[in-house]
Amino acid sequence: MSETLFTGISQLVTPRPGPQRGAAMRELNMTEDAALLVKDGMIAWVGPAAQAPTAPETVDLGGRAVVPGLVDPHTHAVWAGDRLADWEAKLSGATYEEILARGGGIRSTMRATAAAGVEELVALARPRLAALRASGATTTEVKSGYGLDFDAELRMLRAVRELQAEFELRPTLLIHVPPTEGRAEYVQGVCADLIPQVAREGLAEAVDVFTEKEAFSVEETRQIFAAARAHGLKVKLHADQFHAIGGTELACEVGALSVDHLEASTEAQIRALAASDTVATILPGVTLHLGLPAAPGRKLIDAGAIVAVGTDLNPGSSPVFSTQMALALAVRLCKLTPAEALTACTVNAAHALGLSDRGSLSAGQRADFLVLHSPDWRDLPYTLGASPVQDVFLAGVQL
Ligand code: NIG
Ligand code: FE
Secondary structure, X not given: OOEEEEEEEEEEEEOOOOOOOHHHHHOOEEEEEEEEEEEOOEEEEEEEHHHOOOOXXXXXXXXXXXXXXXXXXXXXXXXXXXXXXXXXXXXXXXXXXXXXHOOOOHHHHHHHHHOOOHHHHHHHHHHHHHHHHHOOEEEEEEEOOOOOOXXXXXXXXXXXXXXXXXXXXXEEEEEOOOOOOOHXXXXXXXXXHHHHHHHHOOOOOEEEEEXXXXXXXXXXXXXXXXXXXXXXXXXXXXXXXXXXXXXXXXXXXXXXXXXEEOOOOOHHHHHHHHOOOOEEEEOHHHHHHXXXXXXXXXXXXXXXXXXXXXXXXXXXXXXXXXXXXXXXXXXXXXXXXXXXXXXXXXXXXXXXXOOOOOOOOOOOOEOOXXXXXXXXXXXXXXXXXXXXXXXXXXXXXXX
């Protein structure tokens, strides 16, 4: 049994536990000159240092601000190859969708990833995950989706499984881009073979689909969701990235964990999300990198949706290796307040992964927390280009 009292906390800042929607996203609890008691990896007590219980061990954090560990609910951290040539093409005027349609983009990452073995994928993903964690992400979702065939998809998920020994990861099977020929057979195979095998081997917790004009239709997504559900997997979506073709409405109808992207969402999709428990996950790194419109973060919150923020770390649309940076960009590009952005990156992002045991510094939650360099928590949303995070604690243990 281990028991440690952390003191020397200038500000302890946290959302309340559980998902927060609308105006409640701005309601943080702030304790000045605080203490935090951790027992066996869980938070046992939080409050003013003057009222702290005694503990066998005390750690003085030296007058820093403490916030919950961030949860990054959307990454594609496992890939091989690079997209540097695509990026140059894009800078000279080609669009993301044009590059994809001519066999580049996601398809080029698929060719490189399908040629890599599990150990190579592990070695490539490890420093990316380490960067996300150093930036404050104590829990990170990782998707497959660059497998050209089912074996390559399984290799990606096996790589994630190996990395789970080193990182707190939540794996997702992503059905990303249909083959150029035989797409009906492909969807059938996903439902009849791939999803059952992934579920049997416990390789993923959820199934994600890229529902988009250049990818899967709403009808195909519906079939894939039915198979996922039948095998006990949760569902979520990439939707409204370029065109709002109905993915968001489907996700809200079936109670998906989250709908991610939403750059092309209009009032109808915003209303559907606000009326549902499905999380609206926005990915401001994509806006920055592709130079496309931002997701309507402000409107989603004002309408009453549960909004989360993620990096979408991937080589094509968001080479953002910092979850803190995604939080900071959500303030600038999607017009969240700093308080809303913290809630979006903690309890709401946890809810997007179906997790309720983390994201808030409250008794009973996992002791995942960040010690900032600064005594003022606002340096977390404020800082760009250097890390405001000094130390990362996972279940009470400093990494
Ligand atoms: O979330 N939009 C689809 N999928 C990824 C991009 C993947 C890639 O470009 O490699 C995304 O933006
Ligand atoms: Fe993505």
